[in-house]
Amino acid sequence: MLGNRSMFEAFFTNGSYYFLIKLRTGKSDWEIAKKLIEKYRIITIPGEAFGTRYPALRVAYANADERMAEKGTSRLKKGLQEML
Numbered sequence: 001m002l003g004n005r006s007m008f009e010a011f012f013t014n015g016s017y018y019f020l021i022k023l024r025t026g027k028s029d030w031e032i033a034k035k036l037i038e039k040y041r042i043i044t045i046p047g048e049a050f051g052t053r054y055p056a057l058r059v060a061y062a063n064a065d066e067r068m069a070e071k072g073t074s075r076l077k078k079g080l081q082e083m084l
């Protein structure tokens with residue numbers, strides 16, 4: 001789905017509508033989240049807001065139909081590949 005897992009590690013939860021991506025980078029998760037919004041139109045929440053002690057992003061997919069989820073996932077993947 002997201003491709004090259006050497007850049008990140010994804011954690012999925014049971015019964016939730018979000019997942020957490022642990023980023024393998026020295027960059028700030030706030031910086032990455034801001035660029036994802038500005039350049040790729042993907043809204044994520046920096047993991048620091050949830051108490052992570054490492055760069056991470058929380059991604060929600062609650063109201064996305066399959067087509068929109070695929071488009072969003074493609075933009076997220078492209079953004080992460082270009083920034084990490």
